[in-house]
Amino acid sequence: xxxxxxxxxxxxxxxxxxxxxxxxxxxxxxxxxxxxxxxxxxxxxxxxxxxxxxxxxxxxxxxxxxxxxxxxxxxxxxxxxxxxxxxxxxxxxxxx
Ligand SMILES: [Zn+2]
Numbered sequence: 736x737x738x739x740x741x742x743x744x745x746x747x748x749x750x751x752x753x754x755x756x757x758x759x760x761x762x763x764x765x766x767x768x769x770x771x772x773x774x775x776x777x778x779x780x781x782x783x784x785x786x787x788x789x790x791x792x793x794x795x796x797x798x799x800x801x802x803x804x805x806x807x808x809x810x811x812x813x814x815x816x817x818x819x820x821x822x823x824x825x826x827x828x829x830x831x
Pocket of ligand 1: 791795809810813
């Protein structure tokens with residue numbers, strides 16, 4: 736949370752107009768910009784699924800969208816880290 740290049744925001748998509756996203760410019764190698772954009776449609780999902788999605792996206796940011804230990808697939812790595820935080824992927828939720 737101390738990283739000035741990390742940000743969390745809620746998407747402002749307007750049908751027919753698009754959306755905007757402001758984020759800091761990337762820093763030196765190894766300190767790229769990370770931004771978790773939460774979609775408003777999460778409010779229509781089950782609470783468990785919304786929590787999982789948010790944890791999964793935070794895991795991507797934490798891992799800088801990279802592997803985690805021996806887990807090289809970035810999606811599996813995000814899922815595994817989110818699971819250690821207590822947010823397991825709900826059944827039949829597809830990929831994010
Ligand atoms: Zn993902």
